Amino acid sequence: MRGYNYRTDDQDDAFDRLPAWESLVVEGVGEVIEFWGFKRNMGRVWGLLYLRDQPMSAAELQEALDLSKGAVSMITRDLEQWSVVERVRPAGQSIWHFVAKVDFVEMISRVLKEREQNLVERVKLGLADAERLAREAKADKAVIERIARMRRLADFMDQALSVFLRTARLDVSKTREVLK
Amino acid sequence: MRGYNYRTDDQDDAFDRLPAWESLVVEGVGEVIEFWGFKRNMGRVWGLLYLRDQPMSAAELQEALDLSKGAVSMITRDLEQWSVVERVRPAGQSIWHFVAKVDFVEMISRVLKEREQNLVERVKLGLADAERLAREAKADKAVIERIARMRRLADFMDQALSVFLRTARLDVSKTREVLK
DNA sequence: CAAGGTGTTCAAGACACCTTGAACTTCTCT
DNA sequence: AGAGAAGTTCAAGGTGTCTTGAACACCTTG
Incomplete structure (x- = not known):
């Protein structure tokens, strides 16, 4: 690093x-x-x-x-x-x-979520555009399908990160104030 | 970025x-x-x-x-x-x-896990040392307790990331080959 | 095996990010 | 209100990381 x-x-x-x-x-x-x-x-x-x-x-x-x-x-x-x-x-x-202050995990969560959401949002829009353009250009059907699959992958990334953040917060609060 | x-x-x-x-x-x-x-x-x-x-x-x-x-x-x-x-x-x-090739999520998982594990391992060792040294130096009891809490936090980080990676892989494989 | 193209390496350079430190602004107390 | 300390800003400089491009090594084919 x-x-x-x-x-x-x-x-x-x-x-x-x-x-x-x-x-x-x-x-x-x-x-x-x-x-x-x-x-x-x-x-x-x-x-x-x-x-x-x-x-x-x-x-x-x-x-x-x-x-x-x-x-x-x-x-x-x-x-x-x-x-x-x-x-x-x-x-x-x-x-x-x-x-x-002790809401430290909160900070990481908040930022990570924000950064990741901006990114995924942008990429998803891009992929949507790409799919549209590929259709208009009469690109190969398989190509269009692969773009669609990537959009799904982006969704997964989103979900997985949500789970991660939920887990992190839960773990921390579960044990009643790890810090402090 | x-x-x-x-x-x-x-x-x-x-x-x-x-x-x-x-x-x-x-x-x-x-x-x-x-x-x-x-x-x-x-x-x-x-x-x-x-x-x-x-x-x-x-x-x-x-x-x-x-x-x-x-x-x-x-x-x-x-x-x-x-x-x-x-x-x-x-x-x-x-x-x-x-x-x-399509094991793309695999790559991210593998690397993330590796990077994170190296880090957490090192930090945990450091915190263990810190706790020992603080005890030896007869530092305030509350200080020692706070160090111990941080060690627990490191464990949580570890776990949360594991869950994340498991989820990511699961999500992806669940839908039978998102890519390809 | 020789020639010419294909593939790799690495020092020099480019870029983004972080820190410094001095000039500047704001605050506090008399 | 004024002096001096506390706090902020920002251009200049430092650091790490990535890329370039040319020299080098490796194939491959005739």
Whole structure:
């Protein structure tokens, strides 16, 4: 998988700033998140916030995860938009802090579904057009049939993913709050 | 999603070389394949071979899909390795031709499963280490519990994907050969 | 086995995506 | 309202991945 990791000023990386177990968790979540098509650092930030279970400021995140100021700003904004992180202001503090929310599987589901639906929709329309055009052009009957079969395959893809997402959510909620 | 598309010598692209319906199918398959993490051109090649349902030479593929010679060689090799394309030599021909095989969903399943299993395995090991280290370091009990919960989440991910893949294969085989 | 075409490899290049860091904006407190 | 800190934006640069194209290796046929 692809992985970006700038800011490796020699051995001055995250492994030196965090207890070993925190590094392991943070990097693990980062990889999983990346697998699902998000930015690795979104996972790292969420992971640390979840593990610590206490509000952290942008500066603290920047230090702990060895990110730039800008990166922290953008990543927290993303996480907030996906509502897996919340921005809070502890009593008597003027600085925003972040806390992890736990509807994490929700986020993956939502995005995956959305991305996949856009795609399948588009492809299905394309295949419908293709079928029509092939008919108009009096293409071979077998060709038209194969296009029709592909449309069916697209439907299956859709269904299978729905089942997957339903299962994922179910599994997670079944055990009464895996996280938190 | 990412998409590469070199070799766009002005309007000299694939849309001019193929009947419109073929372009639609080819590009559609390309997009779907890309969604699943493969190279777009793998999908385009397989799509055309499937649609045409007749052996095509490397030169024909190159011309039809506007690829370079090297690209055709590498892509067909990939597809062959995933056994979704077969290399044949029509009677009395010295040139290799390619034909589409139909275990396409199989390919996606196999690869997805493999990729995901590698990842989950690695992450689970990491989380196990993390838990051990946290214990040894006498970290807060709640922290340890949260790490344990994450391990459970990883298991769920595993299961959910298994269900997805099983469903996909089932759906496809249930209807007796969607493709072909 | 020699010539010419067919097929493969791989370094260089192209592209999309991510991150940086400094300029800029907004906020907070006095 | 002003100073300084907190937070955001975005052009420039970095990184990984895919493609190109030419050099090379391999066939095949006469």
